[in-house]
Amino acid sequence: MFLYVLGPVAIWFLYRWYKESKRVPNKGEKYVYITGCDTGFGNLLARHLDQLGFRVIAGCYTEKGEDELKKTTSNRLMSVHVDVSDSESVKQAAASIKDLVGEKGLWGVVNNAGVALPSGPNDWFTIEDYKPMLAINLCGVIDVTLSVLPLIKMTRGRVVNVASVFGRISPFGGPYCISKYGVESFNDSLRINMAPFGIKVACIEPGFFKTNVTDMGMLKNNVKKLWDRLPQNVKDDYGLDFYERSMSEVDYKFKKLTDGNLMKVVGCMEHAISAVHPRSRYSPGWDAKLLWLPLSYLPTSVVDTFFLLTGAQTQSI
Numbered sequence: 001m002f003l004y005v006l007g008p009v010a011i012w013f014l015y016r017w018y019k020e021s022k023r024v025p026n027k028g029e030k031y032v033y034i035t036g037c038d039t040g041f042g043n044l045l046a047r048h049l050d051q052l053g054f055r056v057i058a059g060c061y062t063e064k065g066e067d068e069l070k071k072t073t074s075n076r077l078m079s080v081h082v083d084v085s086d087s088e089s090v091k092q093a094a095a096s097i098k099d100l101v102g103e104k105g106l107w108g109v110v111n112n113a114g115v116a117l118p119s120g121p122n123d124w125f126t127i128e129d130y131k132p133m134l135a136i137n138l139c140g141v142i143d144v145t146l147s148v149l150p151l152i153k154m155t156r157g158r159v160v161n162v163a164s165v166f167g168r169i170s171p172f173g174g175p176y177c178i179s180k181y182g183v184e185s186f187n188d189s190l191r192i193n194m195a196p197f198g199i200k201v202a203c204i205e206p207g208f209f210k211t212n213v214t215d216m217g218m219l220k221n222n223v224k225k226l227w228d229r230l231p232q233n234v235k236d237d238y239g240l241d242f243y244e245r246s247m248s249e250v251d252y253k254f255k256k257l258t259d260g261n262l263m264k265v266v267g268c269m270e271h272a273i274s275a276v277h278p279r280s281r282y283s284p285g286w287d288a289k290l291l292w293l294p295l296s297y298l299p300t301s302v303v304d305t306f307f308l309l310t311g312a313q314t315q316s317i
């Protein structure tokens, strides 16, 4: 009886592995535009796709990032300066890309650029604090995608959006989770809209990985800066103890949970770009698979109790 169940499961996994192992041909003729290539996942993905033979167009935020990246890549890799929160900059980058790719079109765009700070309890912010991050993490994703979609239609290529497990579950306040929920929503509607054009749209939902967005120094600095500027009445509501616990939570959670193997995420991004049959969603990281995603399917009351008992309310990201 056990074998009757195990057999079909094993065959299904084997079939899935075979199907997912097939890669697209002619990488050397395929242009892939990646945003946020200065550091982190974007930087590693640019180098990885370059090594695999793709024609990478690395969107960099700073000149320094652009220069450093070019030192470690082939001369196939091109770079464009792009601030994804500035529509003019996005338009200019798209115009350069159009000139570069010509009739070949663009094979893929990876919307990777993003920031994670400021984060903290919602009543530590004003509406103005939400806008800059939403402009980068959400409007930037939409703007960049729309700016190159006609070029991707030419190749029936790929759109890859980097969300987060915090696009599925929202344990802390501030604009980060809101921006990532927005990315998930844009991703899902775009996937359906683009299916008739043969374009495949994939979403990457990483757990915690060691990059600048999870840098403990920056996270602690964020908590301190937000706390220092709070009006006295809000400080009194929360109490000094809350502030101190928030600081030690950063140490505890980020030392334990962050994974240093960025290739787990970059491997998923590469699969979304180069597999003949990419997945619609990728959730790299054990914390994503074993904690955040299962939690996101549980009833709200269970999730809230879990977060309140484990001190998520003191979590600043």
Ligand SMILES: NC(=O)c1ccc[n+]([C@@H]2O[C@H](COP(=O)([O-])OP(=O)(O)OC[C@H]3O[C@@H](n4cnc5c(N)ncnc54)[C@H](OP(=O)(O)O)[C@@H]3O)[C@@H](O)[C@H]2O)c1
Binding pocket: 035, 036, 037, 038, 039, 040, 041, 042, 060, 061, 062, 065, 082, 083, 084, 085, 112, 113, 114, 115, 116, 136, 162, 163, 164, 165, 205, 206, 207, 208, 209, 210, 211, 212, 213, 214
């Ligand atoms: N690390 C994690 O645990 C984790 C988990 C889930 C999701 N993510 C997501 O993964 C993506 C990449 O982040 P990362 O972890 O690799 O961190 P990262 O190293 O900070 O990478 C983010 C990149 O975006 C760039 N950037 C910031 N503002 C920009 C703007 N306005 N226009 C264009 N580029 C801009 C940054 O440039 P500068 O370095 O010059 O500022 C940086 O190169 C983000 O969308 C993040 O939300 C990360």
